Amino acid sequence: xxxxxxxxxxDMNLIDILWRQDIDLGARREVFDSRQxxxxxxxxxxxKLEKERQEQLQKEQExxxxxxxxxxxxxxxxxxxxxxxxxxxxxxxxxxxxAQASSxxxxxxxxxxxxxxxxFVSSDQTPPPESPDLVQPTDAENMQNIEQVxxxxxxxxxxxxxxxxxxxxxxxxxxxxxxxxPAEMHNSYSYCSSVPVLRKDVNCGPDxxxxxxxxxxxxxxxxxxxxxxxxxxxxxxxxxxxFCEDFYTTFIDTKVNGDAAxxxxxxxxxAEILSEPIDLSDFAxxxxxxxxxxxxxxxxxxxxxxxxxxxxxxxxxxxxxxESTAYADKTLGCSDSEMEDTDSASGxxxxxxxxxxxxxxxxxxxxxxxxxxxTSSLPHTATPKKEPPPAPGQPxxxxxxxxxxxxxxxxxxxxxxxxxxxxxxxxxxxxxxxxVADFSEMMSKEQFSEAQLTLIRDIRxxxxxxxxxxxxxxxxxxxxxxLEHDLSNLKDxxxxxxxxxxxxxxxxxxxKKQFTTLYLEVFSMLRDEDGKxxxxxxxxxxxxxxxxxxLVPKSRQxxxxx
DNA sequence: CCTCCTTGTCATCTA
DNA sequence: TCTAGATGACAAGGA
Numbered sequence: 346x347x348x349x350x351x352x353x354x355x356d357m358n359l360i361d362i363l364w365r366q367d368i369d370l371g372a373r374r375e376v377f378d379s380r381q382x383x384x385x386x387x388x389x390x391x392x393k394l395e396k397e398r399q400e401q402l403q404k405e406q407e408x409x410x411x412x413x414x415x416x417x418x419x420x421x422x423x424x425x426x427x428x429x430x431x432x433x434x435x436x437x438x439x440x441x442x443x444a445q446a447s448s449x450x451x452x453x454x455x456x457x458x459x460x461x462x463x464x465f466v467s468s469d470q471t472p473p474p475e476s477p478d479l480v481q482p483t484d485a486e487n488m489q490n491i492e493q494v495x496x497x498x499x500x501x502x503x504x505x506x507x508x509x510x511x512x513x514x515x516x517x518x519x520x521x522x523x524x525x526x527p528a529e530m531h532n533s534y535s536y537c538s539s540v541p542v543l544r545k546d547v548n549c550g551p552d553x554x555x556x557x558x559x560x561x562x563x564x565x566x567x568x569x570x571x572x573x574x575x576x577x578x579x580x581x582x583x584x585x586x587x588f589c590e591d592f593y594t595t596f597i598d599t600k601v602n603g604d605a606a607x608x609x610x611x612x613x614x615x616a617e618i619l620s621e622p623i624d625l626s627d628f629a630x631x632x633x634x635x636x637x638x639x640x641x642x643x644x645x646x647x648x649x650x651x652x653x654x655x656x657x658x659x660x661x662x663x664x665x666x667x668e669s670t671a672y673a674d675k676t677l678g679c680s681d682s683e684m685e686d687t688d689s690a691s692g693x694x695x696x697x698x699x700x701x702x703x704x705x706x707x708x709x710x711x712x713x714x715x716x717x718x719x720t721s722s723l724p725h726t727a728t729p730k731k732e733p734p735p736a737p738g739q740p741x742x743x744x745x746x747x748x749x750x751x752x753x754x755x756x757x758x759x760x761x762x763x764x765x766x767x768x769x770x771x772x773x774x775x776x777x778x779x780x781v782a783d784f785s786e787m788m789s790k791e792q793f794s795e796a797q798l799t800l801i802r803d804i805r806x807x808x809x810x811x812x813x814x815x816x817x818x819x820x821x822x823x824x825x826x827x828l829e830h831d832l833s834n835l836k837d838x839x840x841x842x843x844x845x846x847x848x849x850x851x852x853x854x855x856x857k858k859q860f861t862t863l864y865l866e867v868f869s870m871l872r873d874e875d876g877k878x879x880x881x882x883x884x885x886x887x888x889x890x891x892x893x894x895x896l897v898p899k900s901r902q903x904x905x906x907x
Numbered sequence: 908c909c910t911c912c913t914t915g916t917c918a919t920c921t922a
Numbered sequence: 923t924c925t926a927g928a929t930g931a932c933a934a935g936g937a
């Protein structure tokens with residue numbers, strides 16, 4: 346069993362590595378996972394069962410959530426009636442909800458069943474190879490079943506989003522105090538969607554729980570969590586029945602977009618959690634702590650590049666998932682060029698040991714803690730760790746890497762999101778449209794970090810260039826239209842002239858005809874001394890410039906002056 | 908899946 | 923030398 350587990354772990358590592366190498370190309374994980382391929386057949390058989398299960402789950406979710414939600418008339422979103430409750434919008438899609446439920450439920454169940462670290466939870470990974478001591482001995486057969494179910498879940502195409510959504514889950518799981526504003530839950534609502542259902546104290550189908558608990562207990566070995574050193578969670582969870590609520594509320598309302606309020610809530614929650622013994626290196630793995638963005642140029646929250654950047658987790662899958670989330674979200678705080686830096690950084694991270702990686706993340710954690718714990722005033726200066734502006738010779742990474750704005754801040758442009766992320770106190774519109782003098786005056790009123798200055802300059806440059814490009818294109822189109830109009834006019838004129846020429850030609854032909862007739866008529870009336878008519882072959886009539894007409898012999902015609 | 912169009916962005920040149 | 927504008931080129935996303 347141990348050997349099997351070790352081999353499986355090695356396989357999983359190789360799979361992870363291969364998969365991450367090609368994830369940019371759109372390759373799915375199962376492409377590299379022979380185990381999953383081998384079980385396709387079994388998964389097919391279980392799909393039906395699983396779909397039914399999902400439907401049931403969704404129904405339960407909706408019932409439970411609708412009971413706990415109230416519609417915010419202002420935002421049109423559902424917010425929890427109580428801070429501790431999770432929210433779910435009506436439009437939550439069942440597969441995603443289920444997928445997220447997997448994580449959330451897993452975490453929620455952890456306190457009740459096993460000691461486990463939520464930070465390491467991820468459903469986008471196949472369960473880590475369990476060592477015998479990690480698996481409950483009596484459930485060996487059940488575990489196999491569970492694993493099948495788990496892999497089936499992962500194989501479902503709709504659940505592929507788990508890779509991302511759970512990253513977001515980890516991101517959203519940023520610790521947040523319950524009293525944070527409930528309206529801003531754009532990112533987090535879906536993750537909490539299924540939580541109430543999955544909680545044991547809520548009306549949750551035992552069938553579903555049976556199906557879910559197993560995988561989780563399998564993924565999160567009950568005895569193993571003591572090594573995970575998130576003591577605060579472990580200590581709190583079993584003894585405190587409200588832990589789940591508190592924990593889930595942390596999912597709510599966490600905007601990791603550099604929003605000041607979010608930062609504050611994060612810091613508050615951090616303070617709460619940090620009040621207990623905790624290993625930050627473990628916490629750092631949680632996406633919640635990629636708050637280094639707050640100090641750096643935060644803007645790439647809409648980037649999709651992070652997904653593929655994720656360092657190859659040489660470790661267990663859940664950890665990897667958290668790492669992935671951390672780096673997927675790392676883009677939040679960096680500019681485009683910094684995204685590239687992030688790419689390279691993560692690339693180097695691939696080669697770094699886990700310890701170094703952990704340290705690095707710790708740095709991120711502390712840098713993220715800095716602004717929120719030290720000062721909450723706006724605009725806060727960037728942390729010293731902020732990345733320098735891109736080198737002049739270094740080609741800038743086009744912003745086209747960015748995804749369109751997500752649900753959150755969907756109405757904001759990318760630059761607006763970046764400005765918000767870096768807490769630029771001026772509206773983007775002003776930054777762009779203000780005259781130079783006013784702009785300089787405005788800038789002189791505030792103290793900006795290098796990153797903020799760079800961002801503001803970029804925003805102004807991009808904004809102006811955007812307008813210039815629009816004008817340029819407009820002019821180009823107008824020129825084209827004008828040229829086409831000119832072309833049309835010229836064609837018309839040409840047609841008119843050709844018509845005129847034809848008329849003139851016809852007129853000329855007519856005149857020639859008349860002239861010939863007249864000539865012959867005059868010539869035939871001429872008589873010589875003998876009264877005989879002149880031969881047209883020997884004589885011709887010629888007219889001089891003064892109008893006089895002479896009869897000229899053709900032999901002398903060449904010398905005659907007309 | 909491919910093509911076309913629109914738009915944002917960057918690099919570069921010019922005034 | 924710096925800045926703003928103009929424009930070609932490229933890429934992403936949508937129809």
